[in-house]
Amino acid sequence: MTEERVDKAETLGGSLISNGVSRRTFLKFCSTVASAMALPPAAAKAMAEKLSQATRQSVIWLSFQECTGCTESITRSHKPTLESLIFDFISLDYHHTLQAASGDAAEHAREEAQKKHKGKYILIVDGAIPVKDGGVYSTIAGITNLQMLQDVAKDAMAIVSVGTCAAYGGLPKANPNPTGAVAVSDIVKDKPIINIPGCPPIPVVMTGVLAHVLTFGIPELDSHGRPMAFFGDSIHDRCYRRPFYDKGQFAKGFDDEGARKGWCLFEVGCKGPTTHNACATVKWNNGTSFPIQSGHGCIGCSEPDFWDAGSFYKPLSTGSMNMEGWATGALAAGAAVGVASGLLNSNTKSKAEAKHEPVTLEDMGAKNE
Amino acid sequence: MTTSLEQGINTLKRVIDAPIASYFSSCTGCGICSSACIFFTETGDPKYTPIRRVEPMRRIWEQEYTVIGKLKKLIGLAKEVTEQDLKDNVELAFESCTTCGRCSMVCPIGNDIVYMIRRMREGLTAAGLAPKELQAAAVRTMETGSVMGFPMKTLEAMVKAAEEETGIEINIDKPDVDYLLLLSSAEVMQFNEIISSLAKIFKEAGVTWTFSSKAHEAGNPGMHMGASEIEAMMINRIVEAAEELNIKKVISPECGHAYMAIRWEGPNVIGRPYPFEVYHIIEVLDELRAQGKLHTRASSGTVPMTFHDPCQAARRGGVNEPQRNLLNMMSSNFKEMNDSMACNWCCGGGGGMNTIEKAEPLVRKVFHRKRQQIEELDVNIVVTMCATCRNTLEEGVEDNGMDVTVLGLTEVVANHLLKENES
Incomplete structure (x- = not known):
C-alpha cells in the first residue's frame, strides 16, 4: 500500500491539489485545527504553509490489546474529509488492520520502514500491552506486543498513544486485569509520548495533534500527557x-x-x-x-x-469506592482506639484523683506576691 | 494540702472532665468569643480572648489526654506547663475576667468557656496563686459567715434597728417558716435598709421568714477561686441551716454570684440534691406580685429608668422576666438597654474582680461600655439586682461624672410600697 508513495516524497500541498482539494479548503482546515487547539490566529496560516511544504511523514501504527474502535473512529467517521486526507497523506507504513499486505509481507514492510526512517518515524499505538506471563496474551506474527513495542519504539521520533487503552491501560487494565495490561508510557520511558485518550478519541483531535507535530512539533501536554489544546477544559x-x-x-x-x-x-x-x-x-x-x-x-x-x-x-x-466494608472496619477500629485511649485517660485521671488533696482554709496564705 | 505547682498541675489534670475535653477538641479557634468579651472589646488586646485564658489547661489536656499530645510529649515537642506559665495566667483567669459568660453564650460550638475558666482558677488556687484578696475573703467568710467579715452580731444589731423602725418582729433561727433569707455583704454594709423593706413586704404579703445565725450570707468566694472544697463548705453551711430549721424555700440575695453558687452550682459541688428550693429575691417578689400580694404605687411622673441585667442572675441564672414585670408595674417609662437580658454587657467588676486591687484600672477602663449603654438611653436611673453590679455601677458613674442614680430593685419595690393608709 505504501511503498511507492514513500518513494514519491511529494509534499502535502501537492497531494491535496492532486486530490481536488482547493487551497481555500485547506486553509479552512488549518484554521479549524488551529482554533480547536487554541493556537493564535496567525498560526493557521503558518500551519498551512508548513503543512503544504511538509513531506510525507512515515508512520507506523501498532494495534495491541484493543477493539479496533479507535481505527474505526478515524476511518469511518466522515466521507472524504480533510482528516482522512491527512491520513492518506501520511505514509502509513504499517497498520495491520488497514494494510493490504498480510503475513510475512506485512511484517517485512514494518521492518523496512523502521530501517529506512530510523529515528524519524512517528509511532502510533492503540491498545494496551499485556505484560503478565511474558506478554503471551497478545501476539502478532508470533511476536508479543511487548517485544514489538520495545523494538519499534527504540527508533521512533515520538510516540502517539491513541485511545485510552494505549494511553492509560483502558479496559484491558480494568480490575482484575487478567493479562497484566499496561499503558505505553509504563514501558517506554525515553521517548516523547503524546496521549490522545478517549474510547475512542475524537478524529479531529487525532489529526489536529498530528498536524501540530508535523508543523510546530510536540504540543503542550497536561499532567496526563494529553495535549492541553484539546484536553485543557473539562x-x-x-x-x-x-x-x-x-x-x-x-x-x-x-x-x-x-x-x-x-x-x-x-x-x-x-x-x-x-x-x-x-x-x-x-x-x-x-x-x-x-x-x-x-x-x-x-x-x-x-x-x-x-x-x-x-x-x-x-x-x-x-464517591467511587465501596466504602461499606471500610466504614465498618474503620468504625470498629475507631471504637477500639477510643476505648483504649479512654481507659488510658481515665487511668491518668484517677491517678490525678489519687494525688489530690483538698484545698483548705489553711492554704489561704496569699502566696502570689 | 500544701499548695504547690505540682498540686496545681495535678488539679488541672483532675478537673478535665468529659465536657472540658470535648470543648477543647471542638474549639475551632474562630475567635468569636473575643468579640463577646468586654475586656477585649474595650482594650482591643487579643490576650483577653476568652478561650486563651485557659491555655495552660488546654496544653495539659493535649499532653495528657490526646494521642497526638502524648506523642508530642514523647518526642519532646510538647511544652510542659511551668510555674511561670501558671503565674502569668493569673492575670487572664482572675484579674481580667468576671466569668460573666458572654463568651459561652456566643460560642458557635456551644463551649461553656466560663466553666473552663472556673476550673482553670481551681488549678491556680491549688498552686497557691489565687489573688490574695479572694483568699482573704474566703477565710473571712468561713470565720465570720460574711464575705466582708460582718459577723452575725452585726446583723443582729441591724435586725434590732429594723424592728424598731418598722415595728415588725424579725425572726432569727425560727423553724418551719416559709423562707430562709440570705443576704450579701454589700447589702449589710451599704444597703441595710433592705432588711426593713423586706420585713414590710413580707408582712403585707403574709409570708413568714427568718434569718439563720448559722448562715446569714450567701456570698461564696470559694466559687470565685474555683476552690470546689471551700465552695462546698460554704454551701453546706446554708444547706445545714435550712435543714435544721426545716425550711423549704431559700432566698438568694441581690447578688449574682451568690445566686449562681447557691442556686445552680450548689448541689453539684456538695454532691447531693437539696431538700429545699432556691429563689432569687426578685423571683420571690415577682411571685408575690403575680399573686396580687404586692401592693405598690406607680412611680410619680414619667422618670425614665433602665435595668442592668446581672450576668449570673440573668444570663447564666435565667432570671430575666421577673425584674421586668416588677419595673413595668411601677414605672411607665422603663427603657430597655441595648443587648439586654441574656446578652447584656457585664458591669466589669464581678467574679471577684472588684475586690482585686490590681484589676481596678481595668475595671474602670471597661466601664466605658456600660457608660455608652446608659448614655444612649438618656436615663438618670439605673436599676439592678446584684450588689456587685450596683457597686461597680456606682463607682463607674462617679468616676465618669455621670448624672445617674443606681438602685437595687428590692429597694425600689420597697420605696413604692403603698403606705397603710393609702390602700
Missing part, C-alpha cells in the same frame, strides 16, 4: 447544559421531567466535571452531537481508570 466547563447545573436544575432519572427538559445530568452520573476532553466543543460525527446532547451523561472515557471509577450512573458526589 466537559463540564464547556457543556451547554452547564447553566442548569449552576441553577441547580437536575434530571433525577432518564425519563423524568428534568430529563425531558434537558437539565443537567450530574445526578444520573455524568462524569463531565472530572473529565477532560473536547467532546462538548468539537462533538462527534462531523459535529452532530455528543453523549450529553443525546441525553446520557459523560462516562469519563478519556480519564485514567475510568472503568473502575464506580458506576456510570451514580453521581460523582457519592
Whole structure:
C-alpha cells in the first residue's frame, strides 16, 4: 500500500491539489485545527504553509490489546474529509488492520520502514500491552506486543498513544486485569509520548495533534500527557447544559421531567466535571452531537481508570469506592482506639484523683506576691 | 494540702472532665468569643480572648489526654506547663475576667468557656496563686459567715434597728417558716435598709421568714477561686441551716454570684440534691406580685429608668422576666438597654474582680461600655439586682461624672410600697 508513495516524497500541498482539494479548503482546515487547539490566529496560516511544504511523514501504527474502535473512529467517521486526507497523506507504513499486505509481507514492510526512517518515524499505538506471563496474551506474527513495542519504539521520533487503552491501560487494565495490561508510557520511558485518550478519541483531535507535530512539533501536554489544546477544559466547563447545573436544575432519572427538559445530568452520573476532553466543543460525527446532547451523561472515557471509577450512573458526589466494608472496619477500629485511649485517660485521671488533696482554709496564705 | 505547682498541675489534670475535653477538641479557634468579651472589646488586646485564658489547661489536656499530645510529649515537642506559665495566667483567669459568660453564650460550638475558666482558677488556687484578696475573703467568710467579715452580731444589731423602725418582729433561727433569707455583704454594709423593706413586704404579703445565725450570707468566694472544697463548705453551711430549721424555700440575695453558687452550682459541688428550693429575691417578689400580694404605687411622673441585667442572675441564672414585670408595674417609662437580658454587657467588676486591687484600672477602663449603654438611653436611673453590679455601677458613674442614680430593685419595690393608709 505504501511503498511507492514513500518513494514519491511529494509534499502535502501537492497531494491535496492532486486530490481536488482547493487551497481555500485547506486553509479552512488549518484554521479549524488551529482554533480547536487554541493556537493564535496567525498560526493557521503558518500551519498551512508548513503543512503544504511538509513531506510525507512515515508512520507506523501498532494495534495491541484493543477493539479496533479507535481505527474505526478515524476511518469511518466522515466521507472524504480533510482528516482522512491527512491520513492518506501520511505514509502509513504499517497498520495491520488497514494494510493490504498480510503475513510475512506485512511484517517485512514494518521492518523496512523502521530501517529506512530510523529515528524519524512517528509511532502510533492503540491498545494496551499485556505484560503478565511474558506478554503471551497478545501476539502478532508470533511476536508479543511487548517485544514489538520495545523494538519499534527504540527508533521512533515520538510516540502517539491513541485511545485510552494505549494511553492509560483502558479496559484491558480494568480490575482484575487478567493479562497484566499496561499503558505505553509504563514501558517506554525515553521517548516523547503524546496521549490522545478517549474510547475512542475524537478524529479531529487525532489529526489536529498530528498536524501540530508535523508543523510546530510536540504540543503542550497536561499532567496526563494529553495535549492541553484539546484536553485543557473539562466537559463540564464547556457543556451547554452547564447553566442548569449552576441553577441547580437536575434530571433525577432518564425519563423524568428534568430529563425531558434537558437539565443537567450530574445526578444520573455524568462524569463531565472530572473529565477532560473536547467532546462538548468539537462533538462527534462531523459535529452532530455528543453523549450529553443525546441525553446520557459523560462516562469519563478519556480519564485514567475510568472503568473502575464506580458506576456510570451514580453521581460523582457519592464517591467511587465501596466504602461499606471500610466504614465498618474503620468504625470498629475507631471504637477500639477510643476505648483504649479512654481507659488510658481515665487511668491518668484517677491517678490525678489519687494525688489530690483538698484545698483548705489553711492554704489561704496569699502566696502570689 | 500544701499548695504547690505540682498540686496545681495535678488539679488541672483532675478537673478535665468529659465536657472540658470535648470543648477543647471542638474549639475551632474562630475567635468569636473575643468579640463577646468586654475586656477585649474595650482594650482591643487579643490576650483577653476568652478561650486563651485557659491555655495552660488546654496544653495539659493535649499532653495528657490526646494521642497526638502524648506523642508530642514523647518526642519532646510538647511544652510542659511551668510555674511561670501558671503565674502569668493569673492575670487572664482572675484579674481580667468576671466569668460573666458572654463568651459561652456566643460560642458557635456551644463551649461553656466560663466553666473552663472556673476550673482553670481551681488549678491556680491549688498552686497557691489565687489573688490574695479572694483568699482573704474566703477565710473571712468561713470565720465570720460574711464575705466582708460582718459577723452575725452585726446583723443582729441591724435586725434590732429594723424592728424598731418598722415595728415588725424579725425572726432569727425560727423553724418551719416559709423562707430562709440570705443576704450579701454589700447589702449589710451599704444597703441595710433592705432588711426593713423586706420585713414590710413580707408582712403585707403574709409570708413568714427568718434569718439563720448559722448562715446569714450567701456570698461564696470559694466559687470565685474555683476552690470546689471551700465552695462546698460554704454551701453546706446554708444547706445545714435550712435543714435544721426545716425550711423549704431559700432566698438568694441581690447578688449574682451568690445566686449562681447557691442556686445552680450548689448541689453539684456538695454532691447531693437539696431538700429545699432556691429563689432569687426578685423571683420571690415577682411571685408575690403575680399573686396580687404586692401592693405598690406607680412611680410619680414619667422618670425614665433602665435595668442592668446581672450576668449570673440573668444570663447564666435565667432570671430575666421577673425584674421586668416588677419595673413595668411601677414605672411607665422603663427603657430597655441595648443587648439586654441574656446578652447584656457585664458591669466589669464581678467574679471577684472588684475586690482585686490590681484589676481596678481595668475595671474602670471597661466601664466605658456600660457608660455608652446608659448614655444612649438618656436615663438618670439605673436599676439592678446584684450588689456587685450596683457597686461597680456606682463607682463607674462617679468616676465618669455621670448624672445617674443606681438602685437595687428590692429597694425600689420597697420605696413604692403603698403606705397603710393609702390602700
